[in-house]
Amino acid sequence: MQIAYGLTEQNLKWTDHLAEIIYACTMCGSCAYQCPHAIGDNIIDIIEALREELVERGLAPPKVRDFLENTYKYGNPWKEPRKNRSEWTKGTEIRRYESGDEFLYYVGCVGSYDPRSKKIAKALGEILLESSISFGVLGNDEDCDGNEANMLGEKGLFQLLAEKNIRKFKKLDVKKIVTLSPHAYNSIKNEYPKYGGNFEVIHYTQLVREIIRRGKLDVSKGLNAQVTYHDPCFLGRYNEEYDAQGIFCETSRESNW
Numbered sequence: 001m002q003i004a005y006g007l008t009e010q011n012l013k014w015t016d017h018l019a020e021i022i023y024a025c026t027m028c029g030s031c032a033y034q035c036p037h038a039i040g041d042n043i044i045d046i047i048e049a050l051r052e053e054l055v056e057r058g059l060a061p062p063k064v065r066d067f068l069e070n071t072y073k074y075g076n077p078w079k080e081p082r083k084n085r086s087e088w089t090k091g092t093e094i095r096r097y098e099s100g101d102e103f104l105y106y107v108g109c110v111g112s113y114d115p116r117s118k119k120i121a122k123a124l125g126e127i128l129l130e131s132s133i134s135f136g137v138l139g140n141d142e143d144c145d146g147n148e149a150n151m152l153g154e155k156g157l158f159q160l161l162a163e164k165n166i167r168k169f170k171k172l173d174v175k176k177i178v179t180l181s182p183h184a185y186n187s188i189k190n191e192y193p194k195y196g197g198n199f200e201v202i203h204y205t206q207l208v209r210e211i212i213r214r215g216k217l218d219v220s221k222g223l224n225a226q227v228t229y230h231d232p233c234f235l236g237r238y239n240e241e242y243d244a245q246g247i248f249c250e251t252s253r254e255s256n257w
Contacts, residue, residue: 001039004046019059022050027151029237051153060153068154071161075143076109086139088118094125097136099173103128103207105135106188108181109144121180124204128178131216133207135178141168145179147187147234159195162187166197176200178207182232186239203235205244 003021006012025047032043054060060068067077075082088111097104105128111121128135146161165188169177177199179185189201211217235241 001043001046004050007050014054014057014059016059016061019054019061022047022054023061023064023152026233028233030233033237048151048153051151052155053153055153064152068149068152068157071144071146071149072157076113077144077148078109078113080113082140085112085142086137088112088121089125089137089139092122092125093129094122095136096139097172097174101134101136103133103135103176103178104169104172104174105137106145106177106179106184107137107142108179108184111180112142117180124180124208127208127211127217131211133211133216138168143168145181145184145187147181147183147191150187150191158187158191162192162195162197166192166195169197169199174199176202178202178204180204182235182239186234189239203241203244205235206241209244 003012003018007014012018027044027047029044032040034040035043051060055068070077070079074080076085088107094105105125107121110117112118125137143165144161145165146158149161150158177188179188179201182203185201185203188197188199192199208217212219231242
């Protein structure tokens with residue numbers, strides 16, 4: 001906030017070093033969540049505005065520029081081939097989304113390419129299959145949701161991604177979207193409506209909770225283990241969803257949550 005004030009008062013100059021400091025923020029929202037003053041509600045917006053100005057001035061750090069350029073060119077920040085985006089579905093009965101399916105399962109870049117996250121994407125898909133939920137994925141046609149591009153200050157790229165995804169979703173007559181990533185949940189739920197993308201968006205923890213409550217997933221045997229769940233910033237602080245993350249508290253007396 002001191003940097004923002006200094007720039008406003010023209011006591012500071014826009015420099016590469018300043019950019020490194022501004023981009024050091026993880027955008028977790030902890031400061032805004034704990035701030036005892038009214039400014040807390042605007043901290044994230046101010047940081048985004050600073051980054052947007054840095055992008056406009058060509059001062060975004062090299063790694064940030066690479067991230068944004070790769071996302072624009074390849075639809076993901078790692079320059080991974082689009083043809084590999086659906087590899088995680090191999091060996092499963094997970095199929096392409098068809099008009100009439102209840103849910104579009106939006107996996108996102110991390111779930112599509114990161115080795116550990118691909119296992120999570122597959123596990124959730126198998127849970128949805130087990131519960132007889134009508135769903136499908138976009139496979140290799142899926143694009144980045146753009147949440148990080150937006151947070152990094154590249155508003156033009158975010159708008160491009162959002163509008164492209166919205167057109168695709170509407171063409172497929174998508175009504176409900178379940179996301180693996182809390183980042184995708186945040187952007188599609190809160191930012192896409194600004195560009196005409198009004199969909200019912202839920203995070204997978206919310207859907208799994210409902211599946212269990214409706215008896216579509218048998219968890220009667222309980223879970224004899226200690227479980228630690230990392231509270232995602234974009235699910236908790238950004239969207240105030242905490243209850244769905246405690247589903248095992250309700251379903252297993254053996255759990256130590």
